[in-house]
Amino acid sequence: MTDRLHIDQAFDQDLERIREAILSMGGRVEEAITLAARALEDRDEDLAQAVIEGDRAIDALEEDIDQQVVRLLALRQPQAGDLRSVISVMKIAADLERLGDYAKNMAKRVSVLATSPQIEGAGSSIRRQARQVGQMLSDMLVSFSHLDVALAEDVITRDVEVDHMTNALFREFITHMMEDPRKISACLHYTFIAKNVERMGDLVTGSAEHVIFLATGSRPGDRVKGASTASLDITPE
Amino acid sequence: MPATMPAILPTDLPPCAPLLEGLTDPTMLVGADRRILMANAAARELFAANVLGAPILTYIRQPDAVTALERGFAALASGEHPAQPFEAKLIKTAQGQETVLRVQVTPLSKDFGVPSMLVGLRDISHIEDAEQQRRDFVANVSHELRSPLTVLAGFIETLQGPARNDPVAQEKFLDIMDREAQRMNRLVSDLLSLSRVESEERVRPRERVAVSDVVLTTIAALRPQIEDAGLVVEFHDLTDAPSIAGDRDQLVQVFHNLIENAVKYGQSGNRIDVAIERIDAAPGMNGPALRVDVQDYGEGIDAIHLPRLTERFYRIDGHRSRTMGGTGLGLAIVKHIINRHRGRFSVRSTRGEGSTFSVLLPFG
Numbered sequence: 001m002t003d004r005l006h007i008d009q010a011f012d013q014d015l016e017r018i019r020e021a022i023l024s025m026g027g028r029v030e031e032a033i034t035l036a037a038r039a040l041e042d043r044d045e046d047l048a049q050a051v052i053e054g055d056r057a058i059d060a061l062e063e064d065i066d067q068q069v070v071r072l073l074a075l076r077q078p079q080a081g082d083l084r085s086v087i088s089v090m091k092i093a094a095d096l097e098r099l100g101d102y103a104k105n106m107a108k109r110v111s112v113l114a115t116s117p118q119i120e121g122a123g124s125s126i127r128r129q130a131r132q133v134g135q136m137l138s139d140m141l142v143s144f145s146h147l148d149v150a151l152a153e154d155v156i157t158r159d160v161e162v163d164h165m166t167n168a169l170f171r172e173f174i175t176h177m178m179e180d181p182r183k184i185s186a187c188l189h190y191t192f193i194a195k196n197v198e199r200m201g202d203l204v205t206g207s208a209e210h211v212i213f214l215a216t217g218s219r220p221g222d223r224v225k226g227a228s229t230a231s232l233d234i235t236p237e
Numbered sequence: 238m239p240a241t242m243p244a245i246l247p248t249d250l251p252p253c254a255p256l257l258e259g260l261t262d263p264t265m266l267v268g269a270d271r272r273i274l275m276a277n278a279a280a281r282e283l284f285a286a287n288v289l290g291a292p293i294l295t296y297i298r299q300p301d302a303v304t305a306l307e308r309g310f311a312a313l314a315s316g317e318h319p320a321q322p323f324e325a326k327l328i329k330t331a332q333g334q335e336t337v338l339r340v341q342v343t344p345l346s347k348d349f350g351v352p353s354m355l356v357g358l359r360d361i362s363h364i365e366d367a368e369q370q371r372r373d374f375v376a377n378v379s380h381e382l383r384s385p386l387t388v389l390a391g392f393i394e395t396l397q398g399p400a401r402n403d404p405v406a407q408e409k410f411l412d413i414m415d416r417e418a419q420r421m422n423r424l425v426s427d428l429l430s431l432s433r434v435e436s437e438e439r440v441r442p443r444e445r446v447a448v449s450d451v452v453l454t455t456i457a458a459l460r461p462q463i464e465d466a467g468l469v470v471e472f473h474d475l476t477d478a479p480s481i482a483g484d485r486d487q488l489v490q491v492f493h494n495l496i497e498n499a500v501k502y503g504q505s506g507n508r509i510d511v512a513i514e515r516i517d518a519a520p521g522m523n524g525p526a527l528r529v530d531v532q533d534y535g536e537g538i539d540a541i542h543l544p545r546l547t548e549r550f551y552r553i554d555g556h557r558s559r560t561m562g563g564t565g566l567g568l569a570i571v572k573h574i575i576n577r578h579r580g581r582f583s584v585r586s587t588r589g590e591g592s593t594f595s596v597l598l599p600f601g
Contacts, residue, residue, distance in 0.1 A: 020271070020294050027298020034328055034335070057300070134330050142285065145295035 011076045018068050018089055019145070022096070025061040026141040029096050030134055032058065032103035033200070037130035039110050040193070041123035048110035051103060058100035065093040081217070088214040092144065095207045099137070102196045102203075106130075109189045116186040119176055122169075126190065129165045129197045132158070136204045143208065147215040155208040156220065162201035169194040250275055251349035263358040266345075267293045267306075269313050274353055283329075283358065293356065301325040302340045309342035309354045316347060327358070337362045370548075377550040381424055381565070385417040420562060427566040431549075434487065434573040442578060446483040448527055448598065449474045449513055455492040456511070459500065463509075466500050473512035478527060481600040487574045492529070494567040495594050499533040501561045506534025506591055519597055521581060526599045534591040543584055547572040571596075 032051050039047035069090045072078070078086055106126075136155045143151035173187040173194070212220050250266065254275050257264045263280035265273050265288070273296075276288045284296045293306060305323040312319055322343040329336045339361050344354040392410045400406040456463070456470055463470055492511075499509045510532040517525050538546070538553060545551045550565040552558045558565065575582045578598055586592035 016292075020292060023292065023294040023298050024300070024303050027294070027303060028300050031299050031328070034330065054300075131330050131335075138330065141298065142295055145291055146287065 011072070011078060011082065014068070014072050014076065015082075015085060015089075018065055018072070018086075021061060021065050021068065022089060022092055023141055023145060025058060025065065025093065025096050026137065026144075028054065028058050028061065029099045029103065030137055030141075032100055032107075033130055033134045033137070036103045036106040036110075037127040037134075039107055040113065041127045043110065043114040043123075045111050045114055048107040051107035055100050055104040058097060062093050062097040066090065069093075084217060085214055088210040091210050092207045095203045095210075099200050099203050102200050105196055106193050109193060113186055113189055116189075117180075117183055119173075119183060119186050119190060122173070122176075122186075122190045125165075125169055125172070126193055126197065129162065129169065129194065130200075132162050132165065133197055133200045133204060136162075136201065136208075140204050140208045140211065144211045144214075147211070149212055149215050152208040152211040152215075153220065156205050159201045159205045162198055166194050166198040249351045251345055251351075251353060253345075253349070257355075260357075262360075265293070265356045266353045267309075267356050269310070269352045271310065274351070280358070297327065297340065297356070299325075299327050302327045305340055305342045306356070309344050309356075312344040313352050313354055318344065318346065322355075322357075326361075335362075336360055337365045374549060377565075378428065381550065382421060384559075385421045385424075388417045389414055420559075420564075423562065424564045424566075427564045427570065430490070431566055431570050431573065434570055434577065437484075438573055438577045440577070442482055442484040442487070444483060444485055445480040446485045446488060447478070447480050448483075448488070448529065449478055451485060451488045452492050452511060452513065452529065455489055455496060459493065459496055462497065462500050466504050467507070468500060468504065469508045470496070471508055471510050473510065475513040475515060475527070478513055478515065479600045481527060481578075481598050483578055483598065484574075487577070491571050491574050491596060492531070494571050495531040495596070498567060498594070499531050499535075499592075501563070503533025503535030503591060505536055509533050516597065519581065522597060522599055524599055526580070526597045529596045529598070530593050531595075532591060532593040537588040537591050538584070538586040539588055540586070543586065546584060547582070 032054055035047055036051045038044070039051060069086055072086055076082075136158050139151055140155045142148065143155065170191065173191050177184045177187045209220055212218075254266060257266070257275065257277045260277055261279055263283045264277045265280050266275040268274045271292050271294065273288050273291055273293055276284070281288060288296065294303065297303065297306060302325040305325040308319075308323045312323075322341040324342075325340045327338045327340050329338055337360070338358045341357045341359075342354055343357070345352075392414050396407060396410055400410060452472065452474075456472060496509065496511065503509055510530070512530045512532070514528045514530070515525065516522075516528045519526055519528075542551075542553050547568045549569045552563070552565050572582055575596055575598075580599060581595075581597040583595045583597075584592060585595070
């Protein structure tokens with residue numbers, strides 16, 4: 001992470017191992033998001049079940065990373081830049097774990113949605129939104145591995161698109177609900193999912209901020225936020 | 238971390254390294270330190286220009302692929318040589334598209350410079366797509382056949398029961414049943430003709446066919462439908478058009494399907510133009526060709542639908558297409574026939590102005 005040779009080679013090696021664990025945990029989370037969104041669109045309950053079960057592995061990885069971090073802190077007592085690295089890594093692991101939970105939550109709603117009235121285009125819209133977040137996550141992980149500040153900043157600016165997509169989806173679902181009360185239950189589930197995906201975007205953005213902190217030692221400034229759904233109002237005519 | 242990375246000189250790399258650069262599949266050499274030693278142009282394009290020296294897990298993170306990598310590293314550490322490479326599937330999302338890649342991990346013998354393993358990726362999305370299309374096809378056919386059958390079964394029951402002594406209702410129901418039976422008939426004959434066209438797709442047609450004659454015959458055969466729709470077909474023939482090597486019946490089917498579509502979906506315009514032109518050069522064609530344009534002035538097609546129009550059972554508006562008697566197979570048949578004639582098929586359309594379906598047929 002810095003160009004100077006580290007005095008304590010053991011510390012570097014330990015940190016290296018933790019960073020690898022983060023990357024493979026990230027890979028699992030990415031897969032969970034991709035597959036959960038696919039299960040939702042294809043109404044594939046088996047795939048959804050696989051995602052739900054896969055979340056345990058993600059939780060275990062986080063615990064493992066936590067333990068490694070604690071060990072590293074206790075044994076090597078890192079300072080300054082090293083301490084920053086360790087803390088950022090721990091925070092990113094926590095974000096990834098939350099992301100995994102959201103993917104699992106999406107998968108959990110698949111079976112209810114598979115048996116309720118179909119909402120035209122909802123599955124594919126959610127999948128598009130999830131893909132956007134998945135790609136941000138992928139770039140965040142690459143920026144973490146390379147300590148690429150520019151890429152991390154790019155990830156942060158792309159969160160606005162997720163916010164816009166969420167708003168568009170809210171509008172769509174509200175319209176469906178007003179048109180046909182039988183669709184309310186399905187649309188509510190979709191609304192929660194869309195909101196969760198939006199939260200996932202925020203978590204990825206948070207992780208990208210940790211990457212910047214890790215690389216530069218300072219936090220990025222305030223970012224642009226997309227319009228909030230809090231002010232969204234669609235009133236029937 | 239660059240600081241702890243041992244410097245690896247090009248001479249330490251296995252002798253195959255320069256060859257990898259020439260491979261079209263993304264290929265990398267990964268050292269025992271789990272970092273990328275070498276990545277060919279395809280791999281740099283797939284991931285990023287600066288992959289060298291990065292941990293392989295930066296780019297290959299999915300659980301199955303990581304397992305394949307771990308097994309590779311284990312083999313590398315123990316000096317064993319697996320009989321087969323370790324394989325896994327990997328889904329990569331970029332620009333909103335999912336690509337499915339197969340990852341192959343092959344540990345290389347220690348005799349070749351530094352211990353390393355070859356990580357090769359291959360795009361297998363088309364195989365996955367084909368599998369998906371096959372599944373969709375079966376589902377579609379069953380669905381298309383079932384809906385007229387349900388209608389028939391329903392009316393038979395009604396005729397046997399409540400409408401047993403109601404001649405007015407009987408008349409009406411028999412009409413509907415007739416329509417549905419015809420629809421099934423059309424679907425089955427389209428499916429048969431699709432499978433026939435496909436089985437002959439690699440057999441080059443040998444007959445000499447005059448294209449303007451084919452078009453004229455087709456327009457004459459469709460005359461009643463054209464008049465019912467209140468349309469006028471203007472045929473802009475090409476005098477002394479050369480004959481082409483073709484299958485007459487199949488070409489009739491192509492123009493029949495295209496002109497019939499123009500009649501069905503171009504009703505809001507009041508005419509259809511059919512024109513033959515000679516084209517000396519076209520992209521993807523070796524020599525001169527004839528171009529036949531079928532142009533309607535109807536409501537046109539949204540650009541998002543254009544790439545998928547020739548897919549089987551793809552419909553822009555399923556309900557409307559079915560009430561018009563469409564089977565969803567017409568353009569798929571057209572595409573296969575034109576492929577057999579080594580021709581090209583293209584669609585241009587503007588919403589609100591109409592669509593032009595063009596067929597390019599090489600002659601000579």
